[in-house]
Amino acid sequence: MCQYAIDLEDIFYSYEGQPVLKKLSLKIRQGEHAGILGDSGCGKSTLLKILAGLYEPDNGKVMVAGMDAPKRIREQVAIVMQQNSLFPMSIRDNISCGHDISEKRLWEACESARIAQWVDSLPDGLDTCVGERGNQVSGGQAQRIQIARAICKDAPVILLDEPVSALDRDTGRLVLCALQKLTAGKTVIHVTHHPETLGGTYVLYRMEGGRVTHA
Ligand SMILES: Nc1ncnc2c1ncn2[C@@H]1O[C@H](COP(=O)(O)OP(=O)(O)OP(=O)(O)O)[C@@H](O)[C@H]1O
Numbered sequence: 174m175c176q177y178a179i180d181l182e183d184i185f186y187s188y189e190g191q192p193v194l195k196k197l198s199l200k201i202r203q204g205e206h207a208g209i210l211g212d213s214g215c216g217k218s219t220l221l222k223i224l225a226g227l228y229e230p231d232n233g234k235v236m237v238a239g240m241d242a243p244k245r246i247r248e249q250v251a252i253v254m255q256q257n258s259l260f261p262m263s264i265r266d267n268i269s270c271g272h273d274i275s276e277k278r279l280w281e282a283c284e285s286a287r288i289a290q291w292v293d294s295l296p297d298g299l300d301t302c303v304g305e306r307g308n309q310v311s312g313g314q315a316q317r318i319q320i321a322r323a324i325c326k327d328a329p330v331i332l333l334d335e336p337v338s339a340l341d342r343d344t345g346r347l348v349l350c351a352l353q354k355l356t357a358g359k360t361v362i363h364v365t366h367h368p369e370t371l372g373g374t375y376v377l378y379r380m381e382g383g384r385v386t387h388a
């Protein structure tokens with residue numbers, strides 16, 4: 174196993190010729206909890222999608238949990254996206270993602286993500302369909318379904334893109350507590366505009382000008 178759980182070197186990424194990541198390098202140790210701050214539009218979500226193996230950089234080296242091929246990287250990473258990333262399927266399928274997960278574990282994940290009560294109240298429970306791109310659930314419910322998915326995946330690297338941004342303050346607090354359980358012992362990158370919610374274990378980084386530096 175390599176020394177760093179995340180090792181990015183000289184990453185460039187553009188959308189239709191508009192550069193967003195410009196020679197970005199970042200090294201995160203195994204088990205480190207990293208908080209990423211930065212202005213809206215600076216490229217934080219783009220960076221996470223590269224780290225998740227969803228986007229390939231135009232140039233540069235990506236190594237995540239010892240893997241460099243996007244398909245392998247995707248197996249090592251659980252991501253809670255900022256925008257709704259649900260499939261037009263049941264809540265159960267959205268959490269298990271085709272893996273054989275026991276009913277008990279599914280409900281434990283729902284409990285930790287604070288959706289158990291809501292799911293239980295639905296006539297079809299876990300088999301309720303979330304609609305096209307999750308349009309039949311609220312933004313906050315969609316975020317928590319993604320958190321339950323991440324809990325079940327039990328990946329060594331956890332990527333969180335403002336995971337409580339769509340939640341009211343009290344629910345946000347509860348979900349942040351649940352996330353502590355998900356992230357314990359894992360390598361974590363947590364993008365947030367509210368570093369005060371992260372807690373003392375986080376090393377803070379700032380994204381600016383297409384690069385990441387220590388905050
Ligand atoms: N699919 C896309 N096509 C074209 N441009 C895009 C696309 N996605 C993002 N961008 C642009 O790339 C830049 C970085 O976007 P990104 O979503 O990574 O920012 P961010 O730091 O996550 O912002 P926020 O804090 O608002 O979530 C922005 O200027 C955005 O408009």
Ligand SMILES: [Mg+2]
Pocket residue numbers: 217218219255334
């Ligand atoms: Mg973003």
